[in-house]
Amino acid sequence: MSLQYLSLSQLALIVNDLLNDPKRAAALQAFDPTGRVGRRLDKRKIELDLLPDALKKIPQAERASEQDLDHDERARCLFRFSEALRRWPERTPAMVQAASFVLTEVVPSLEVTRATYGEQVAHVEAVRKHVASAKELLTAIPTPDGKDLDQWVTSFVASGDALGQILKDRGDELADAKDRRAATVLRPRIIGDLAKLRDDVRQAVEEDEALPRDLEARIFAYADELSRLDQQRRGGASPSQPAPAEPSEPVEPRG
Secondary structure: OOOOOOOHHHHHHHHHHHHHHHHHHHHHHHOOOOOHHHHHHHHHHHHOOOOOOOHHHHHHHHHHHHHHHHHHHHHHHHHHHHHHHOEEEOOHHHHHHHHHHHHHHOOOOOHHHOOOHHHHHHHHHHHHHHHHHHHHHHOOOOOOOOOOOHHHHHHHHHHHHHHHHHHHHHHHHHHOOHHHHHHHHHHHHHHHHHHHHHHHHHEEEEEEEOOOOHHHHHHHHHHHHHHHHHHHOOOOOOHHHHHHOOOOOOOOOOO
């Protein structure tokens, strides 16, 4: 699996896993008994540890991704619920008016969910200007959870506000942090190191019949699972596609 979309904090977890997990250590020892790979990973860990917390942890970036998912899901629900109101065979004028407002002013299309963070925050600011005038119209439409359409729209706006605040907090963190260039350089280096390690492992398995056929999976089990979950969260993979089970058999070092 590709690691190119993982954050620096996620890559740090992978480096720590390769260095500290006993199964990973055994698999790496089988592939590289000289310890060359481990020394390179140690170097990357030292470089990671030297980064300021704001750049090393990147908490706001991860929070922004999670909040974006929340905001997108609320947009989808509003869109589909309003479409149902508008199309229901026994629809009332109130249902049609409320649905038309949502589909015109709040979620005109599902393209809203594919907008950038900044575009979504700007859209919420535009929606806010119209919500107050439609409160009575929206309050008249109950929703399946016992609330009403006005509360759903208000929660959509609040979710966008939360995303905007996270972006502001993230900007403040980065503005205060030093050595941003070091983080910018380190991330692709780690991705490159891991990609080269994977290629080298594959080549070694092809050339050395004594190595386990699933050595790549043993070494990259955690990295691939982290990548799979990240892709799933961003909509790039199906939850029904679990990662392969991690092998449990011991690995003999190369002689």
